[in-house]
Amino acid sequence: VSPNVFKYLQTLDVKNLAKCDPKDIRPILPCLVRMSLISPVDSTKTCSESRKEILTILSGIEMVNSIVALLSIDFHALEIEVKREQQLRQKGGTTQSDGLLVQSIQNGLAMEFERSDPTRRLRLVLSEILYISSQIQEEQQQQRNVLDTFVKHSDLFENVVYIPEICDVLNIALSELPALLSPTDIVETLLHMKHGPDIICWIVANSPDCFWEVSKSLVGNSDKLEDETNGGKIRIQTLTKLCQMYPAMALAVRSKCVELCRMPALTIVLSLEHGSRTQDGSVCDIVAFTSGLLLGNDQQVRNWFSSYIRGRQKRSRDGTSSLQSLRDELLNYLNNIVTCSTDNKLPETYVVQASSLLRLYCALRGIAGIKLQEEEISLLVKLITSHPPTTTAGVRFVSLGLCMLIACPSLIGNHEAACIQWVQWLASEEAYLESESGMTASFGEMLLLMAIHFHSNQLSAICDLVCSTLGMKVPIRHNNMTRMKHVFTHDIFTEQIVTSHAVKVPVTVNLNANIPGFLPVHCIHQLLKSRAFTKYKVPIKDWIYRQLCVSVPPLHPVLPALVEVYVNSILMPAGKSPQENTNQPISEDEIRAVFSNLLTYSGKKVKGDKNSLTSQLLMLYYLLHYEDVRLSSAANRNKVKSYSQEFLSELPIKYLLQQVQKEQTSYSGIFSSLLRLLATHFPHLCLVDDWMERQSHSIGMLYAGSLHKENFTLTQENIAQGLSMMTTCPSHTGNLLGNMLNMPPAQLWQHASVIIKHFRQTFDPAVPRYIQELYKQVWLRLNSVLPRCLWVMTINALLPDFSVLPTPALTQENVVLDPLQVLRCDPRVFR
Structure with a gap:
């Protein structure tokens, strides 16, 4: 079915449909005939003009008469007979001749179909469909192995000359008997016919609105790892033809496969088909899509796709398989990038693409377990050992390349000299070691870290480093790193x-x-x-x-x-x-x-x-x-x-x-x-009281205000002056202490010596109680900064002052060795 014809019918573009070749219009004749004969709900002028256009298209086609004859059947009576036939076939154990729709077949189905009138043709086709459907259900119930007999024998459906007329009959039956015949059920049965994929395309072409329903059904009813043999191949072929007929839905079908974890081969086929149609960025799409499956966050999807690759690789090395087609496409892309590198210098425009390709090959090897072929190995080594520009992307590329050599030791095999020479070039290249690319963490540090791990024989740390750089968890055997370890520890670092x-x-x-x-x-x-x-x-x-x-x-x-x-x-x-x-x-x-x-x-x-x-x-x-x-x-x-x-x-x-x-x-x-x-x-x-967050100092808030001037700063002089007035003018001292409480403790500490110097003065009976409370709160704020310094400073300030024999100042060591020194302080502090 032509994609253009399907598009025109779907959008009811009758004018463009009229320009199509009659051969292209042939598959959708049943739909056009029904549109021309059935009275429309829409009675606008546009609708009338479209009907005239359709009649003009049909006027010169001879097959239209036989389709019109099919529409003249008594479908009400036929519906009753079809229902009885379905009930009979559901019992199981019936033969082809047991049907109620068709009796007394003399010359075989094919000859009978050719000689019959439209009514009998419709009965013949429906009878055969229902019989084969009952066979399939019976085999599924008995859990018999149907792989070798997936395609059922049918005289009627095996003759290619009858296929167009069979399609006409099926389309009319599906349109007129929607309660009994479901497109999804008929499609599943048709998969077991010789020309099933073509018939399915004709059916969907006449009912464009059922495309997504049929596609979902075909994907959902498949096996988890649908192989490209027998039934799986036919199902893939059917969905591929449907997507060729409606290219806009190809990626939606592919997404449905991934969502349901079904038909991995189809996802590859559709990706390659999509790339061949778009031309631009075709390979980028297949690289991004496959990388997404293997490196995405969905563990179920990753396991599903990697299991398919492993299984497909073990079962067959068929050159026509979708996996081989994927490898050929990636190899072609790889070859194009390598070819564009002159004098072993990778152009800047290809650096990001090359990095993506390296990660994909590493995922195919490490996660999906694919065995690299010699041609792939040769081109990969050429790409890895090329010299990218000194940019952020270039540093990323060489990091991936080095880690891939460690993760995939099969690359080194016959190319050991080239790999060692490249690693030596990296070690001596200042552009990477000195981070000229502008990256904070350069390739030089990673290379150095690898050398350190190799020297300390921390091979598991090397594995973690490689996996972290590649962005994937790949199994790396320690004995496979022996050669690379020798290169790092003896030849380079x-x-x-x-x-x-x-x-x-x-x-x-x-x-x-x-x-x-x-x-x-x-x-x-x-x-x-x-x-x-x-x-x-x-x-x-x-x-x-x-x-x-x-x-x-x-x-x-x-x-x-x-x-x-x-x-x-x-x-x-x-x-x-x-x-x-x-x-x-x-x-x-x-x-x-x-x-x-x-x-x-x-x-x-x-x-x-x-x-x-x-x-x-x-x-x-x-x-x-x-x-x-x-x-x-x-x-x-x-x-x-x-x-x-x-x-x-x-x-x-x-x-x-x-x-x-x-x-x-x-x-x-x-x-x-x-x-x-x-x-x-x-x-x-670690005293509990010190660690409890103190609330706003209520007393301090009352007395912190009059000194709040824009240019006011605490100095040694105004602190000394304010504290000396605590007996003569306590309100001024209260404001000063309130402002101190609003300062960050670290800033207040620079005035600690002046503040503590006036400690003894607070014991004077003339000092108000609120001034003493404010002073205590200031002391506690200082205590949150350097408590031990404050303690020694406070003890020295409270020691008795003998004018005849001055007391030597205590140090931190004195207090630690003799804590009883505290008892020499002014006794009023204990009240």
Whole structure:
């Protein structure tokens, strides 16, 4: 059936239908005859003109008379007889001669059909259809193997000369007996006839509105892995012809196959047919479609299609199969890309297409288990070992190429020299190692990380790295990586070269969890785990310090692990290696530099506050983890550097943790570990009352107002002046303290020494109670920043002042060694 004729009939385009050749119009004559004879519901002028056009078309065709005669039958009486015939056939065990519609056949169905009048012809066709349908149902009920006898013998349907007239009879019967004869049931029966696909197309052409219903039925009634033999081949042929007749629905039928996980061969055939019709982007469609099946999120679809490929490959190597057609099309596309590469340089316009093709072949090999042919292997190696431009897409292409060589070791076989030469070229190509493409995570880091894993024999990590880059889970045997491991560890990256190169790789600026890919930090982390820096005496402290300082939220998940392995490499030497070979701890001055901007305030919001918070948290985690490991390893406790209590008391540990608590989404990977270490080593900072969030200070709110001027800033002088007036002018002091309560604790801390200096003055009986309460709240806010420094400062301010013999100022160490020093304070503080 011509696609144009079907389209014109579907859209009732009678004018274009009149221009068609009579031979093309022949299949839809039953529909046109019924349209011309049956009185229409629409009585408009347009409808009348269309009927005249149809009559003009039919006027010169001789076959119209026999179709008109078919419409003259008494269909009411025929309907009763057909119903009885159906009931008889449902009983089973009947023969062809048992029918009620046709009796006393003398010369066989074919001769009887030729000599009969229209009524008897209709009876003959329906009788044969119902008989064969009953045979099929009986075999299905008995679960007999019908594969070898799928096509049923029928004298009437095997003669091609009678097919047009049989189609006319069936179309009229389906139109006039809709209650008894369903197009979907008739179509299923016709599949078992010799010329079934052609008859089905003629039936659907006369009823365009049933196209989708018939197509869904044909797909839904098929087997899950419909093979291209016997019945499956006929069903595929039928749906292919239907889609050729109505090309616009081809992709919809293909989608229905995928949705129901039926007829995988048909999806390939329709994709190739669609590509040949569209010409533009035909191969891109088949690549995208097949990749979607194998690499999509639907596990059921992936298993269905990969099972088909495996089964088809085992059963037959027929060159005419749809799978082979798919391979030929992909091979042709692959050859075109390779041919376009001059001097082994891949043009930029083909890089993305080549990457998609590599992923598809990798999925076909790794997921569907297809065995690559020699011609495919040769062209794939040529494509992989080509040199793409230094762009983001080019870096992605070489990453996929390298991972494909590892995932598909059969590619290396006879092309080992070319593959090794290409990998060596990658290792020496600065464009990739130095990330000139503009990518944050370049191919150089991935290559370096592979070398590190190969050196430490972490082959499962290599597999994870390959699968992550390819974007698919493919099985990789460890023994298949032996040759590639030797290439990496002996020919390209010796362990000493890896360590010396890794420390020269620039740190990742603004490192955070949103940066994808393989970064220098991954390489350093693996080398620290394998103790390579210690082994070759390569200093790594400066690199780690710089990386921690330029990290931003959200926290990258590998950074806490990096800190842990770095601390272990310092405090827990591998084997019997001397202590001087271990990495060096970060100095106190370097740590102070990280925290220097936390407790200083210039009057403006610092843009990098949140960014510096990340580096401060990482440095705090380093300190706490360092002390934890140092104290737990008794053997090395006295041999390694320890951070003094005075130094640790200068760090705003409590304040930092309170900030992290407010942004747990950005620091979820480190928050629980910090809490654990804090509870272990600084339990006095984990008091419940301190961690409860304080509500707005009601007293402070009442007295914080008169000093709220736009240009007002707290200074040492006005604080000292305001606090000295707590007995003479308490309202002024109350306003000052209220403003302090509205300041962030970190900004308030720079005035801590002046505030604490006036502590003893609050004990004066003339000071109002609300001033004492406000002062206590200010002290508690300072206590959330550097509590231990504040405690020592407060104790020194409350010690008795002997004018004859001045009391030496206490230090943090004095208080830790002798806590009873607190009892020397002014006794009024205990009231």
